[in-house]
Amino acid sequence: MDLDFVSAHAERSATALTRRDVARVLLAVPSGVALVALPDLRREMMAVGNPLSATFWDTARSTLSAIESGTATVGDVQRWLEATGSEPILLTPSYFVWPEEDERGPVAEEMYTRFIAYLEERIKAGEIDPDELASGNPAARAAYEEMQERWLNTPPDGRVPVLVVSDEQDEELFAAWDEEESYALAELRRILAELPKRPELPEPDLRHAAARLREMLVFPGYPGNVLRACAGFEGGLIPDDDRELWLAVVAGIAGPISDLDEEPAEEHEELSHEEAALAALCAIHHADWLAAVAALARLGPGALASPERIAQLIAESEDITVDMDDPDDLDTTETLFSHVTGLWAYLGIVDEDDVLTPLGWWGLPEALERAWSPED
Structure with a gap:
């Protein structure tokens, strides 16, 4: 030199x-x-x-x-x-x-x-x-x-x-996010098109879940405040149609629209349960959602959908490229999805034993497609 x-x-x-x-x-x-x-x-x-x-x-x-x-x-x-x-x-x-x-x-x-x-x-x-x-x-x-x-x-x-x-950094980040979401949507549609059978909407289950959801959304505190933030209902009107309401909330879990209607924790304070739940939802990658929902769509109602099982399904998925040999990666995914399944239980997607219901089998792919579809 x-x-x-x-x-x-x-x-x-x-x-x-x-x-x-x-x-x-x-x-x-x-x-x-x-x-x-x-x-x-x-x-x-x-x-x-x-x-x-x-x-x-x-x-x-x-x-x-x-x-x-x-x-x-x-x-x-x-x-x-x-x-x-x-x-x-x-x-x-x-x-x-x-x-x-x-x-x-x-x-x-x-x-x-x-x-x-x-x-x-x-x-x-x-x-x-x-x-x-x-x-x-x-x-x-x-x-x-x-x-x-x-x-x-x-x-x-x-x-x-x-x-x-x-x-400029924000624009590049948003562009990369949109590209990733568009790819994930295309893959989801491809996977669903290859399934031998898609379920019919279980109307009675939807009516029951929507009625329970309406009750939760009008009260402050968890889970209503998190579900309102996910769907972007803060200060807005709640849809009258049960199908529209339920899908909007489930889609919001995969892509939260707004923040909680409360002051965020100070830097030195611990996150509240609601803040931790919303942060976990925002931290889940498109690929993990795709792998989890695709696997459950193939398995159908009666499949175990516990956080631990979902983490395993993502690690074993052939729909995405993922390296989760490290136990810490599995633990992280399990922790993130523990907030998801907790909310799913309130919506009738899984039962009290974390087992996928007929409503969850029908609704999860529908909601995920909605979450990733561009707004008109």
Whole structure:
């Protein structure tokens, strides 16, 4: 590794290289290689009139040595990189985190590049002293963090960086979610079409379950508040039609529409039972829902649908690609579905022994298809 290598990696001439450029290259190669190259690289930088500083080279040597010996933490290395003065900090005081390099969209990449250029300008203007950062000066660090926070929340061109980057990440997340949901819906429909028989709607069971559901929905507390949130009934009208009502609630369990109509727990407080239930529903992946409902649709009424059995059905499913050899994975899935089956019992999907009912056999695939179908 020589100066030409560093310049090529940073895509800058040797005279324009910054501390950040050199630090990133040193971290991009094995630490032993970087340590060996360090003295010659320093001499080459001095020869082209870009010597950086003694503090930079000293901290580079100590950081690389700690990496080589296995005593450096990820935080130690990140802190050293940030001390170059033009590296965006990993976590801002307002908890903003830049996307990883391979996950940045066009907006995030543009803003990231602009931000680095801005920090380099501040170094040239003497507003950032990398040597003070490298020495661990608390005041210099605080000023550095405040400067980054201020830029992220000040529009350089009419756009607030922290907002436009977050919006882009949200759009990408929603797009990925929609794509996953669309694929899961297509797979569900394929599986249902291949079944030899689909059940008829058990009208008496539905009427009984819907009547019980209406009673639960008008009272505060569990399970009514969770079921209202799942179906998005908070502050809205409850359907008069039994089929529409029941399917809306069951579909909401697979894809909750709203939050609870109560104040969330403070950071230091434990989640209430209702909050834990809703969080568990939101944590279940499309693939797990697909595997569970497809398996129960094939098995039919009388099949055991306990949380433990559902976890096993998902682990053994040929409808999805899943690796659940780790007992912890099975335990996690079982825990999540314990909240599901608890709600299913109130809706007549499973009986008191966690056995699938005729209503559950008919309704689960119908409700899951509804949950994943695009709104008209």
